Amino acid sequence: MPTSKHAYPFRWRVMDAIEGAASILWPSRFSRGLPYLMLLPAVLLVMLLVIGMIQIAESSAHTLDRTTFLASEDYTGANYSQIFSTGLYWTVLWRSLLGSVIVTAICLVFAFPYSYLMVRTPSALLRKFLLIALFLPFFIGQVVRAYGWLIILGNQGVANGLLGLVGIEPIRLLYNYPAVLFGLVQYMLPFAVLMLAPALTAIPEEMESAANSLGASWWRTFIHIVLPLAKPGLVGAGLVVLTLSLTDFAMPAILGGGSQDFIANAIYDQFFRTSDQGMGAALTLILVGVGSLAVGLVFTLFGAGTLAMGRDKK
Amino acid sequence: MTKTTSILALTRRRFLGGAAALGGLAATGWTGRAFAQEPEKPAEIIVRAWGGSWVAALQAGVSDPFTAATGIAVRHDLTEDNEIQPKVWAAVAQGRVPPIHINWDTTTNATKSALRGVTEDLSDLPNLANTTELAKPVGLDGYPIVNTYGYVYVLAYRPSAFPDGAPASLQVLLDPKFKGRIALYNDGIGFHFPAQVAGGGKLEDIPANMEPAWEFIRKVKAQEPLLGEDPDFTTWFQNGEIDLAVTISTNAREAMKNGIDLAWTVPEEGSKFETDGLWIPKGLPANELYWAKQYINFALTVEAQQVWLDGLGLPGVVPGVTPPEGLAGDPSYPTEPEDFKRLIRIPTAIQVEHESDWFSQFKAIMQG
Numbered sequence: 001m002p003t004s005k006h007a008y009p010f011r012w013r014v015m016d017a018i019e020g021a022a023s024i025l026w027p028s029r030f031s032r033g034l035p036y037l038m039l040l041p042a043v044l045l046v047m048l049l050v051i052g053m054i055q056i057a058e059s060s061a062h063t064l065d066r067t068t069f070l071a072s073e074d075y076t077g078a079n080y081s082q083i084f085s086t087g088l089y090w091t092v093l094w095r096s097l098l099g100s101v102i103v104t105a106i107c108l109v110f111a112f113p114y115s116y117l118m119v120r121t122p123s124a125l126l127r128k129f130l131l132i133a134l135f136l137p138f139f140i141g142q143v144v145r146a147y148g149w150l151i152i153l154g155n156q157g158v159a160n161g162l163l164g165l166v167g168i169e170p171i172r173l174l175y176n177y178p179a180v181l182f183g184l185v186q187y188m189l190p191f192a193v194l195m196l197a198p199a200l201t202a203i204p205e206e207m208e209s210a211a212n213s214l215g216a217s218w219w220r221t222f223i224h225i226v227l228p229l230a231k232p233g234l235v236g237a238g239l240v241v242l243t244l245s246l247t248d249f250a251m252p253a254i255l256g257g258g259s260q261d262f263i264a265n266a267i268y269d270q271f272f273r274t275s276d277q278g279m280g281a282a283l284t285l286i287l288v289g290v291g292s293l294a295v296g297l298v299f300t301l302f303g304a305g306t307l308a309m310g311r312d313k314k
Numbered sequence: 315m316t317k318t319t320s321i322l323a324l325t326r327r328r329f330l331g332g333a334a335a336l337g338g339l340a341a342t343g344w345t346g347r348a349f350a351q352e353p354e355k356p357a358e359i360i361v362r363a364w365g366g367s368w369v370a371a372l373q374a375g376v377s378d379p380f381t382a383a384t385g386i387a388v389r390h391d392l393t394e395d396n397e398i399q400p401k402v403w404a405a406v407a408q409g410r411v412p413p414i415h416i417n418w419d420t421t422t423n424a425t426k427s428a429l430r431g432v433t434e435d436l437s438d439l440p441n442l443a444n445t446t447e448l449a450k451p452v453g454l455d456g457y458p459i460v461n462t463y464g465y466v467y468v469l470a471y472r473p474s475a476f477p478d479g480a481p482a483s484l485q486v487l488l489d490p491k492f493k494g495r496i497a498l499y500n501d502g503i504g505f506h507f508p509a510q511v512a513g514g515g516k517l518e519d520i521p522a523n524m525e526p527a528w529e530f531i532r533k534v535k536a537q538e539p540l541l542g543e544d545p546d547f548t549t550w551f552q553n554g555e556i557d558l559a560v561t562i563s564t565n566a567r568e569a570m571k572n573g574i575d576l577a578w579t580v581p582e583e584g585s586k587f588e589t590d591g592l593w594i595p596k597g598l599p600a601n602e603l604y605w606a607k608q609y610i611n612f613a614l615t616v617e618a619q620q621v622w623l624d625g626l627g628l629p630g631v632v633p634g635v636t637p638p639e640g641l642a643g644d645p646s647y648p649t650e651p652e653d654f655k656r657l658i659r660i661p662t663a664i665q666v667e668h669e670s671d672w673f674s675q676f677k678a679i680m681q682g
Contacts (some may be wrong), residue, residue, distance in 0.1 A: 050614035066667050088678035149441040155555050258541020259680050272396040274670035
C-alpha cells in the first residue's frame with residue numbers, strides 16, 4: 001500500500017514550515033537569548049527615558065538669560081542653590097511628601113477590606129458588583145473626576161445642599177489641603193485594590209480555616225495569618241500609591257484652589273509659566289530623587305512586596 | 315442619478331457670493347495686491363486662542379469673515395498661551411514647522427518670544443497705518459508683535475454684597491466678612507502693581523522695592539483667597555463661591571451675560587492696564603506665512619475689531635470702533651487720555667525681566 005502524501009494534516013505541515021523558518025532565523029543555540037530578546041522593547045523604552053533624564057539633567061545646569069530668554073551657555077548649580085534656599089520649594093516638597101504618605105496610609109486601610117471581600121465572598125453577584133465598582137472609575141479620567149468633586153463639594157453643591165436641609169450654612173469644603181487629599185484618596189483607591197487583590201488571592205483560605213479550627217478568633221486570625229501573608233501586596237500597593245500621589249498634578253491644581261501646590265505644579269510653573277526650563281528641570285530631578293529615596297526606604301524596611309515577584313527577601 | 319456641477323459653472327448664486335466676498339475684501343482694506351501675486355492658499359491656518367467667550371469673539375469677528383473672504387479654514391488651538399510657548403520655541407530651535415500659524419498672546423509673553431527671536435516681523439502689514447500707538451510693542455524693533463486691544467484688571471464684585479455701592483479701595487479685600495470669598499489670579503498677575511499702592515508704596519519703586527506690595531499680599535493671604543485662571547473667575551462667581559475678584563473685565567462680563575448680577579470698578583489705588591497681541595512664529599512655509607499675515611492684517615480692520623472686541627468688551631487699536639453697549643465711559647474701556655489716569659501701566663521691558671520673580675514671590679506667600 002503506497003504511503004499517503006498526506007500522512008500529516010496540512011496544518012501540521014504549515015507549522016513545521018514555520019518552525020523551520022524560525023530555526024533558520026533564530027537557531028536553537030540562541031534559545032537562551034530569547035528572554036533577553038523579549039526584554040529588548042522594554043529596555044529600549046527605559047533607555048529612552050534615561051536619555052530624556054540625561055537631557056533634563058543637562059538642562060538643569062543652565063540658568064535662564066532674561067535678555068534673550070535662552071538658556072545660558074555656562075554650566076552652573078545656580079538653579080539648585082535657588083531651590084534649596086527658597087522656602088517655597090521646601091514647603092511644596094514637604095506638602096507633597098506628607099500628602100502622599102497620608103494618602104497611601106488611608107488607601108491601604110480602605111483597600112484592604114474591599115479587596116478581602118472581593119476575593120473571599122462566596123457571592124458571585126457581590127464579587128461582580130465590587131469588580132464593576134473598582135473598574136468604573138478607570139473609565140473616567142482624573143481631571144473629570146476632580147471636576148465632579150467641584151460640583152459635589154462646591155458651595156452650591158450636593159454636599160452643602162444636604163447640610164442646608166438640616167439648617168447648616170454652606171461651608172467651604174473645597175480649595176484646601178484636606179480636599180486635595182480626599183481627591184487623591186478617591187483617585188488612588190482602585191490602584192491599591194488592584195495591587196492588593198492578587199496578594200490576598202494567593203493566601204490559601206485553608207490557613208484561615210485551620211486557625212479558626214484551632215480556636216483563633218477572627219481578629220487573631222487576621223492579625224497573625226492574613227496580615228503577614230498580605231504584606232507583599234500591601235507593600236506593592238503602597239509603593240504604587242505613594243509614587244503616583246507624590247507626582248500628582250491635577251488634584252492639587254483643581255481641588256487646591258491655587259494654594260495647595262504639589263511639586264509637580266511647581267515644575268509646571270517653571271516650564272510653562274515663567275519659561276525657565278533649567279529651573280523646571282532641576283525641580284524635576286529633585287522630585288525623581290526624592291521619589292527614588294522614598295521607594296528605596298520602603299524596599300529597605302519592608303522589601304519590594306509583590307513587585308519582587310516572589311523573590312522578596314524572606 | 316447624481317447631479318454634478320462644474321466648478322466653473324457661473325450661477326447667479328456664485329456670482330453674487332463672489333461679488334460679496336470681493337466687496338468685503340475691498341471694504342476691509344484688502345487691496346488688489348492680494349490678487350496680483352497671491353501665493354498658494356493653505357487648507358487651513360491654525361490660530362492659538364483662549365477658550366470660552368474669548369475664542370467665540372475671535373471667531374465671529376476675525377476667523378469666520380477671513381474664511382468667508384479667502385476660503386481658508388481657521389482652526390483655533392485652545393492650548394494655553396504658556397503651554398504653546400515652549401512648543402513653539404522648541405520647533406523654531408529644531409528647525410521644524412511650528413505647530414501654529416498665529417499666536418494670540420499677552421504682550422508680555424509675546425515679548426519674551428520676540429526677545430528669543432522666534433517671531434516674524436509684521437512691519438509690512440498695510441493696515442498698521444490705520445492703528446493707534448497702542449498697536450506698537452514698546453521697546454522692540456519693528457513689529458514682532460501687533461497689539462490688538464487693551465484690557466484692565468478691574469475689581470469685580472457682586473453688588474448684593476455691597477449694598478452701599480461699589481468698593482472704593484482694595485482695602486476691602488481685607489474685610490473679614492469677605493474671608494474666603496475673594497479671588498486672584500494664581501500667579502498674582504494684574505494684582506502686583508495695585509497692591510504696591512494699596513500697601514503704601516509707590517509705582518516708581520517698581521521693581522527695585524516692592525515690599526509694600528508683598529506686605530499687602532501677605533495680609534490678603536490671611537483672607538484665604540481662591541487662586542485661579544480666567545475661566546475659574548466666571549465659574550466661581552456663577553457658583554456663588556466669591557464676592558470679589560481682581561480679574562479682566564471680560565470674565566466678569568461673561569458671568570453677567572450668564573445672568574449673574576455683577577459689576578466692576580477701578581479702585582482708588584488704580585488697576586493694571588495691559589495689552590494682548592498677535593504674532594507669527596518663524597519657520598512657516600512662505601505661502602502659509604503670507605496668509606497668516608493676511609489674517610492679522612484683517613484683524614486690524616475696523617470691521618473685524620468691531621465684532622471681535624464687541625465680544626470681549628475691550629478697546630481696540632483702530633480708530634472708529636464703537637464701544638459695546640454700556641461700556642462707553644466705563645473704566646474698563648479706556649479710550650481717551652483722561653481714562654488712563656486711573657490705570658497703571660508698567661513698561662513691558664520691566665515686566666518681562668521681573669515677571670517670574672514677582673510670580674515666585676506671590677506663590678511663596680500664597681503657598682506658605
